[in-house]
Amino acid sequence: MFDLFRGFRAVFFKETLHVRRDPSTLFFSLVIPLLQMVVLGFGIDTNIRQVNTVVFNADGRRESRELIDRLRNSDTFHIRRYVQNDRDLNDEIIAGRARVGIKIPVDYSDRLLHQTGAKVLVLIDGSDSSVAGQAINVTTAIGLDESLRRVLPDRSTMAVEMRPTVLFNPDSRSPNFFLPGLTAVLLLNVTTFLTAFSIVREKERGTLEQLFATPVRPLGLLLGKLLPYLVIGFTELCAIVTFMRFVFQVPIHGNVLLLGLFSLPYLFVSLSIGILVSSKANSQSEAIQLAFLTFLPSIFFSGYIFPRETMPKFFYILSYFVPASYYINITRGIILRGAGLAQLWLDALALFAIGSFLLVVAARRFQKKVIMA
């Protein structure tokens, strides 16, 4: 067993020297992700609010103005402009200055009065599906509410009342939803790049060729290279979690130690991806290209932005092969839902299995493509 990992200590020690010699790498790997976190954490709000709206109020009487106030008070719509004809209403939407156009016809108040069914036209720009969905929901709800209010006698109770209760993130705060997922992407980013670079650099310099002529074994070499970056990745994780808790005030409902423990297999996976990348890439720019190839699936198929359950079958199955899927389940589980070992051990195990598999594949590829090339 010892023999299989021969050279591990020497490589590990040397690698930490490289890291110490090059503080800029350390800076970029620790500080840049925190900056990204700040930008995304403060800058992105996944709740649809204050959608730019243009209104053509052909009626103009009190009832129509009340309707407009209700729309405005919903917080979903921000009324940018009032126009006086249909053409301007259309133009505003086509030009992208408004996503929603509302036209109240000239007979709105009259029809309300005579109870002949008032109609309001709502034009919605479908280019962003989540905005469109929200606009449909809110306008329909307001319409329904207005109708009921007119039909029912005052203070009577509804026959059926739904009482939605949002667990874990009651205020629907975006950082709470966003940051645990972002952790997965940031860690992947840092660790994959660092390992890939550290190996590709040795390829470029020719030191790898030199190393192969020594008794060092591939696994010893790879693990020696991997471990220092595992430490950096873990430090990064601690910084991210601290930031998340104290800067963004995301409450952590579960056990932080468990989060640390279950992050190890994920770090192991992303480091192994880095090694795999480096076994293919011959220069640092090639390594960047290849590493990006692994990022996009981690962002789009992991449930980080889009829920996995709504994906077409093929991509849903694909998402099971994306390590970030498991890790995002772990981070959201522990941080938001207070989940523990009992609920998440399978995800951790899956990550560990993927990591071991990747490392063995990477070591074999190394043997074949790099040493014997």
Next chain:
Amino acid sequence: MALATQSNGVAISAEHLVRRFGQVTAVNDVSFQVQRGEIFGFLGPNGSGKTTVIKMLTGLLPLTSGEAHVEGLDVRTDPEAVRQNIGYMSQRFSLYDDLTVTENLQFYGRIYGLPPDRLKRRMDEIIQLNSLEPYLNRLAAQLSGGWKQRLALGCAMLHEPKLLFLDEPTAGIDPVARRQLWDLLFELSGHGITFFVTTHYMDEAERCSHVAYIYYGRLIADGTPNSLRELPDVQPHGTMRIEITTPEVTRALRFARQLPGIRSATIFGQSIHALVEEHFDLNDLREQLLKNGITVGEIRPLAPSLEDVFVELTYKHQAETEAVRV
């Protein structure tokens, strides 16, 4: 094991080495032996299979067929032990630029698993031998080519290998450093260390105690420099080599090539090397050149250089392969 190598004194024995990459045969039936303490010069044009042979001998590349023993160890069954017993210095003095001289040495010492006290002793010896003392805390990146090469050699020797592979050890370093390196190699080979050296410099090949020339996967010369010079293919029976010194080499060459009795002629700096019939009259040649208005310095018989040897053998090999194809 150690006994076996000492008794027969063979450091490397390669028998019918073959390596194919798909359809391409990179190394084709190559056999040679290197004795202990030899400086073995391994020459050949780029892409002719030199690096492939080194990789096979260091156990990095499996043999398609044939067998090889290095320091008595079978490279097919015991590649790790082979690598523990050899030193290797790659073409580009592959050091870690951002580590100091000391750190580079320490790293390779650990890689070879030297215990701390032995590592310390060996580092002192290596530093002494290569005069690295003043540079210990300098980053490898700040060393000049010659010093980098000394450090790289030091790294390859830390674990006291009895056999060192040096892949173009003098490429890109200045002449003084080159001379010093060779002096060091001679000194070490005097202590029984064997060197396997690849080079493009013919003057370095002349200094080796044993040279081999590989041409597109085939070994076409193998022996001491002197024995190669006397090969019948190089020095055909009834011929001799001469050197004609003249300031007008191009005109002289054109003229000489059409003379009967001159088999071949090439320019070497300010002189012409020619292969001529044994009974060729040198005085007559001088007169003919002068008659044509070509100033002539000295004309004298010449032993073939190794370059001559390799050129002749390459021609012969090409002719043979052509013949086989037809």
